[in-house]
Amino acid sequence: MEPILQIQHVSIDFTQYESRKGTSRRCLQVIRDLSLTLYPGQVMAVVGASGSGKSLLAHGILHILPYNSHMRGEILYNGEPLTKERAKRLRGREIVLIPQGVTYLDPLMKVGAQIRKGRRDEASRRMSREALGRYGLSPDTEDLYPFELSGGMARRVLIAAATVEKPRFVIADEPTPGLDTVSAGRILAHLREIADAGAGVLLITHDLELALRIADRVAVFYAGETIEDAAASDFADPSLLRHPFTKALWHAMPGHGFRTIAGAQPYPGTAERGCPFVSSCVDCVDKCREAEEIAPRYVRGGWVRCLRVQQDTTEAGTENGDLGEGMEE
Ligand SMILES: Nc1ncnc2c1ncn2[C@@H]1O[C@H](COP(=O)(O)OP(=O)(O)O)[C@@H](O)[C@H]1O
Ligand SMILES: [Mg+2]
Structure with a gap:
């Protein structure tokens, strides 16, 4: 089946002027090398803490980013580049955004x-x-x-x-905060229905538990990077998950012990090198701190950016070869 949306190596950065006279300019990379693939009929949840770049991703796809930002990489919609003109034409019709703010x-x-x-x-x-x-x-x-x-x-x-x-592609950016359980449940059920009718749904949320109620796949965002791309069913058991942060997220869920995750997420774009989770990770070693680049590894039908996880040797990158495509060389 042809994917409805392919995000390939997308980075979004901001230009900030630091001094009041605007003389010193700084570039802040908020989203870094993000790739994901959404198929018709699928709900893909993008789960990340507040400030991790989720709304920027939504706005980047639709070409409605703020003027001081810049997006690189490629976004394909139905196999063809989703250019600014095309996005403008489809926005509000075939492609809709349920925005975060009312x-x-x-x-x-x-x-x-x-x-x-x-x-x-x-x-x-x-x-x-x-x-x-x-x-x-x-x-x-x-x-x-x-x-x-x-x-x-x-x-x-x-x-x-x-x-x-009847949109073909829905981006729902935190669609439920402030709603009572019944209304939130209705909205989730409707998003699921829209996907079941053949559309693609990107559900953006900070709430993993909520995402798991309807998602087929979950992309976990950490400090502007997708650190894991897993089937929703992998969340049935933490041993099926791949990244230490995803496992920590699992244990932080209300039904799983509510264990808090040590340390704070670095502000996106501030980690110069290495794994952004390193200061909170229970499993890190020196190379996690020092690596220039941590390319996604294909593991058991999902993708993970962690040097401590062994990549599958048999069918690496053959199936669902999105996150890692072109990045393994
Ligand atoms: N116009 C802007 N200029 C500079 N930084 C911005 C701008 N818009 C958003 N940011 C920063 O980018 C980061 C990601 O923002 P956002 O996508 O809204 O996060 P999320 O939706 O995950 O809560 C935040 O840290 C925010 O401060
Ligand atoms: Mg947001």
């Missing part, structure tokens, strides 16, 4: 008009009422302005607006 709603437009994108015909009205109903919102929500909505309602309206027209 400020994306237009404050001057009633909810119904936003969901229908201005259309007034009966079919559009019916679709909009259905979309609202799916999230437990009554039809008269259509006549409200965003300021009349509670935070949770605004969030549900955003999602209704994003998914009203």
Whole structure:
């Protein structure tokens, strides 16, 4: 099957001006060499702590990054480069973003008009009422302005607006914070349904437990790098996981002992060399600190960036050869 989205060696950096006169310039690499592949019908969760570059990734895919940032690498959508022009054409139709902030709603437009994108015909009205109903919102929500909505309602309206027209590719950036369990569950179930109908869903979240409720695969982000790309089923047992950070995340889950992870995640782009997890890792050795580059290794159907994990020798990189492609030489 042809992937719907291929992210290949993408890095995103910022230019920052340090002195007040703007004389000294600094380049901060927030996302580093990220690769992942999403297939139709799949929910891929991107799980990472706050500040690890998840929203930037979403905005990078859609070419809506802030002006002081710069993206390198390649993004293919249905096998062809997702250029700025193409992204602009598909955005809001075939490709939709469920943004992290509810400020994306237009404050001057009633909810119904936003969901229908201005259309007034009966079919559009019916679709909009259905979309609202799916999230437990009554039809008269259509006549409200965003300021009349509670935070949770605004969030549900955003999602209704994003998914009203059967998208092919959905990026959901932290779609559920602030919602009660029932509403959050509805949104997750709907994202799963969208994938089951053949679309690709990229679910961006800091909440591993939530991700595992619907994801097929999980990409774990740490300090701007994907340190592991695993099947969701690998999270059934920590011994199936590959990276010490992923294992630590597993043990930090409420059902698994709530064990806190020692140390703080380095600010993305600050680690000059070596593994970014080194200061918190229970398993690191000198080479983990010193390595110039830790290329992803293919292990048991997943990918991991850890020098302590032995790469499979038999079928290395043959199946699902995304994360490591071209990086092993
Ligand atoms: N316009 C910007 N200029 C400089 N740094 C930025 C800018 N936007 C985001 N950042 C930094 O990039 C990092 C990643 O941000 P973000 O993608 O929003 O993280 P996440 O969504 O994972 O919480 C953060 O540390 C943030 O401070
Ligand atoms: Mg974010």
